[in-house]
Amino acid sequence: MLYSKKLNGIEIEVESKGAELKGLKRDGQEFMWDANPKYWGKTSPVLFPFVGGSKDNKYSYEGVEYPMGRHGFARDNEFELVENGANNLKFLYKWNEESLKVYPFKFEFYINYVLTENGVNLEYTVSNKEEENLYFSLGTHPAFALDKYDIKDYYIEFSEKETLELYILDGLTVANETKPFLNDEKVIKITEGLFANDALVFKNPKSDYLSIKNIHDNFEVKVSLKDFPWLGIWAPEGAPFLCLEPWCGVADFSNHDGNLVNKVAVNKIAKGEEFKRTMEIIVAN
Numbered sequence: 001m002l003y004s005k006k007l008n009g010i011e012i013e014v015e016s017k018g019a020e021l022k023g024l025k026r027d028g029q030e031f032m033w034d035a036n037p038k039y040w041g042k043t044s045p046v047l048f049p050f051v052g053g054s055k056d057n058k059y060s061y062e063g064v065e066y067p068m069g070r071h072g073f074a075r076d077n078e079f080e081l082v083e084n085g086a087n088n089l090k091f092l093y094k095w096n097e098e099s100l101k102v103y104p105f106k107f108e109f110y111i112n113y114v115l116t117e118n119g120v121n122l123e124y125t126v127s128n129k130e131e132e133n134l135y136f137s138l139g140t141h142p143a144f145a146l147d148k149y150d151i152k153d154y155y156i157e158f159s160e161k162e163t164l165e166l167y168i169l170d171g172l173t174v175a176n177e178t179k180p181f182l183n184d185e186k187v188i189k190i191t192e193g194l195f196a197n198d199a200l201v202f203k204n205p206k207s208d209y210l211s212i213k214n215i216h217d218n219f220e221v222k223v224s225l226k227d228f229p230w231l232g233i234w235a236p237e238g239a240p241f242l243c244l245e246p247w248c249g250v251a252d253f254s255n256h257d258g259n260l261v262n263k264v265a266v267n268k269i270a271k272g273e274e275f276k277r278t279m280e281i282i283v284a285n
Contacts, residue, residue, distance in 0.1 A: 007087045007115040019079040019091035019111040020044050021142065024120060029285045031221055033143035033241035040143065040236060045075035046111060047139030048126075049103055051230075052251025053172025059252075061135070061260045066102050070172065071139070073102065074109060088114045095129065106130050119222075119282040126267075126275040134269050135260050137249025139232070140279050144212055144221045147240040154214045154242070156188040156233065158207040167201040173254040174201065174264075188233070190242070199234035199243075201250065209282075210244055217285075224280040230265060246279055 001016045004023075013023035021044040024031045035043045050059075050072040058067050074093055083090035090112040095105065106129040114121040128134035146154050166181035167174050181200070182188070194200070210231070211222040221244070225231060228246030235242045250265045260266065269275050 001081075003081060003084070003089050005084075005087070005089050005113070005115060008117065010115050010117070010119065012089070012113055012115065012120050014089050014091070014113055016079050016081060016091065018045055018075040018077065019093070020046070020075065021113065021120070021122070024281065024283065026118070026283045026285055031144055031283045033145045039239040039241070042075075042141070042143070044140070044142040045071065046124075047071040047137070047141055047247065047249075048074040048109060049105075049107075049136035049138075051137040051139035051247045051249035052174075055173050055252040055254070055256050055258060057172070058258065059260050059263070060258045061104060064104070065258075066104070068102060071141070072137075073099070079111070082110075083112070088112055105134050105136070107134055107136070116280070116282075118284065119280065122279045122281070124275075124277045124279075126269065128269045128271055128273050131271055133271075134273075135263070135266050136275075137247070137263075137266060138275075138277065139230075139245060139247035139249055140223075140228075141232075141243055141245050142223070142281065143235075143241045143243045145241050146212065146214075148219070149214055149216055151190055151238070151240060152192075153216060154190050154212055156190065156242070156244075157211045157213055158186045158205060159209040159211070160205075160207040161186050162205050162207060164202045164205060167203065167250075169198045169201065169251070170254050173252045173256070174250060175254050193237075195235055195237060199232040199245070202231045202233075203250075204229050205231055212242055212244065220282075220284040222280075222282040222284075224278070227277040227279065248277060
């Protein structure tokens, strides 16, 4: 079911399947990709309880092997609307008998969309209902429409000058190598072949925000990075959109032993604990 919420000039639409943000408008202008399957049939899927690929599409926990597809399974499941407030829509997905077959943990996963003066905050809460530790990754994947001008007229800008290492993807996994990317610079130009090897993946950028701008007008989409140590940037070649993806987690590295406990960047919370993260999306036109 599609739910909507409007506050002043900001309007959002959220689909209960996957609690996926399908629309974000400011003063009538749509900023989200329309999920045209010619390029990519999604708009803003949540990545939980895994980010990226699992080595050989599987993992193990306490000696038992489980199948796991790319980016986990929350995005493909129905969430329950648990709060419909004056300025927010809050959704819940929780463990069930089907989820236990592929992910042997009891959890509650909330996504709360809170409208602001100039966009929306996505508030994520993972609650451990297990008797033992809960292991998981969490990531965002919003796609922003860039269809007013040629895609090469847009650019990506960090809020601070960055000197970064690019983590190289090797199919489903991250290779055990990096290469320099940016040297005390803020801007990534969108050029042909930028995503020829899939997403750009970075660890611990120092910037609090990452923006998409263009050379023509005041258009800007800005996402916050400060709650998320990993970052993906991706688009299919030639597509009129761009994904800015702050992550708490990353795909398996190619030398990973398959054990969930040993996974790079996996999050761990104890019995009864909660894990909270917020990503801001700020839009201007």
